[in-house]
Amino acid sequence: MEASKTGENSEQEELRARLEQVERELAELKDKYLRLLAENENARKRMRQQAEENVRLERERMLRELLPVVDNLERTVTAARGGGNGKPIIEGAELVLRSMMDFLRGFGVIQVTAKGERFDPALHEALDHVETAAHEPDTVVSELHPGYKIGDRILRPARVTVAKAPATRSAGGKGKEAEAETEWAKNKANGEDEELS
DSSP states (O other), rough: OOOHHHHHHHHHHHHHHHHHHHHHHHHHHHHHHHHHHHHHEEEEHHHHHHHHHHHHHHHHHHHHHHHHHHHHHHHHHHHHHHHHSHHHHHHHHHHHHHHHHHHHHHHTEEEETTTTOOTTTTTTEEEEEEEEEESTTTTTEEEOEEEETTTTTEEEEEEEEEEEOOOOOOTTTTOOOHHHHHHHHHHTTGGGGGGGG
């Protein structure tokens, strides 16, 4: 009996020791998990802060590059207030336009050429169609607003007028419908319509 009690005690002590070991391992794993969770959250916060900082720096750079355009506009306004023959105003406006185009090019923005090109709905927005024999149908005749793209993406399509073929006219200036009506009237007058009755 004592041998069985000793065996049971030994078995219980062994089970307690294993239980304590499992609890220690569980506590270690829980600690590691909580540390990894905290590190992950800190990394997310750092990435978010870094992204916000990058946006702030890029915005500052863009605005800094716009300041020469503002300077040129101020010079143009000063020249306009000074009166004169208008030449300084035109030169100032041209300077502002060049500065702005340089600014856009610095950010990878390029102007889309439209006039004389074949109409492409991915690049152009047709505001009007004009009948003309001087241009092929579906050719851009004029550009009301230029289009711009950055890389392969369109920022704004070019707003254009597109050529269409002139309507077919007979020598008398009548269209196809008028010709058909005239032909029907001739047939009726010749009595071809009477055969149906």
